[in-house]
Amino acid sequence: MDILILIVIIAVVAVAVISGLVVNGRRKQAPPPPDGTRARPAPPAEPQVGEDAAPPVTEEERRTIEEVILPGPEAPPAPPAPEVEVPEPAAGRMVRLRARLARSQNSLGRGLLTLLARERLDEDTWEEIEEILLTADVGPAPTVELVERLRERVRVLGTRSPEELRALLREELLAQLGTDLDREVRTEGGVSPEGEERPAVILVVGVNGTGKTTTTGKLARVLVAEGHSVVLGAADTFRAAAADQLQTWGERVGARTVRGPEGGDPASVAFDAVKEGITQGADVVLVDTAGRLHTKSGLMDELGKVKRVVEKHGPVGEVLLVLDATTGQNGLTQAKVFAQVVDVTGIALTKLDGTAKGGIVVAVQRELGVPVKLVGLGEGADDLAPFDPEAFVDALLA
Incomplete structure (x- = not known):
């Protein structure tokens, strides 16, 4: 009987001890949120290695893949701006x-x-x-x-x-x-009826292969050397290389070049070039036209259209015909046709240094009644010179 009572007492004590432990464990747990939902357990901490380990990322700092902006490809470095040259003075x-x-x-x-x-x-x-x-x-x-x-x-x-x-x-x-002919390239602008100043417009024309685009670029150097501001118009839209070449000439002296799409309307490019010249307040707009055969009436009519469209801004002050001195009398035939279409006002004679046919200066002036104003005397950038009859004759008789 005594043993049975002892066993009951031990059992009661054991149940009391176990009940106390359970109550204490429940007291240590956090009370549930007031809305009755259970809190989400925190994610396990990210493994850390050494001193460079980053602190664990909380739930609020995590981003979806759509929110992550990946670095794009590195942009190529901008090409250096071309150095602007100071052309030699044209005089002398x-x-x-x-x-x-x-x-x-x-x-x-x-x-x-x-x-x-x-x-x-x-x-x-x-x-x-x-x-x-x-x-x-x-x-x-x-x-x-x-x-x-x-x-x-x-x-x-x-x-x-x-x-x-x-x-x-x-x-x-x-x-x-002729020593009394006016051989100055016309660089005087005009004024619109509204009183707006307009630049002088020089149209450069000629057949293929005469060095027309090069002459236009060299003339830009001559004008810049004389203190004029210049805008170039790349109206030779049939050759992308011509526009690139003219733009290179312009960049070398700080002149802006207006160009259009390859195969575009030359008259539109010429019109835009003059418009740009007016906007910039430039002194001179030089328009390089496409080389064309004098025997192709369609191309010659297009040249006339270029001149008419440009004249919507105002009169064209100068039409320079570029002739190759080595073509001799054939150059006179070319000159006559161009003069009929666009009213040539002056001649730029190229490749005069490589031929013994300098008499073409006399012949072309006699046939057209217009003076030779510029001569190309070499391959250098500053080898385009205003024509000086006395210096030319002295060279012939040297």
Whole structure:
């Protein structure tokens, strides 16, 4: 009986101990939220390694994959801005390049002086003189006129020392070239009826292969050297290379180039170039047109359209025809057709340093009645020079 009572007492004590432990465990748990929901257990901490381990990311800091912005490809570095050059002054270029011109042209002057210095000037000698002038592309009519003048003056003078002959020939060649012609490239702008200042517009035209785009770029250098601000119009839309080339010329002297899509309307590009010149307040707008054969009437009509569209902004001050001096009399045929379409006001004669046919200067002026204003005397960027008749003749007779 005593043993049974002892077992009951032990059992009661054990139940009391176990009940106390359970109550204490429940007291240590956090009370449930007031809304009755159970709190989500916190995620396990991220493993950490060494001192570089990041602190654990909380639920609020986590982002979905749509919210993550990945780094894009690195943009290529911007190309460096081209260095703006300061062109050489145009004044005196003919004098500086006289020696180069003399090396290629002196066969004309030396041949004439040699024949005129003969002791007896018979008909055969005068025929040789005519042949030299014709070979130099002076042209039939100017040649006859020059020979007749020389014959008369040599007969009257009587004596023919080398100095007298040189002075005589120089005087007659200058008379053929014309020393009183206006050879200035027109850079004076105008004013619109509304009183708005407008830049001078120079249209550069010519056949393929004459160096037209290069001449336009070099002329921009001449104008910048004289203190003018310039806008270039790449209206040769048939050749992407022409627009690229002109833009390179412009960047070298700080001139903006207006261009359009390849194969686009040249008249539209020319119009936009003049508009840009007005907006910028530029002094001169140079428009490079596409080279075209003078025998293609459709292309020539398009050139006339370019000029008419540009004139909606105001009159075109200058139309420069670029001719290759090596083409000789064929260049005169080209010049006549262009003059009929766009009213040429001046000639830019290229490649004059590489030919003995310098007489084309006389012939083209006689045929068109317009002066040679610019001559290309080499491959250098500053080898385009304002034409100086006296320097040219002195080079011929050097």
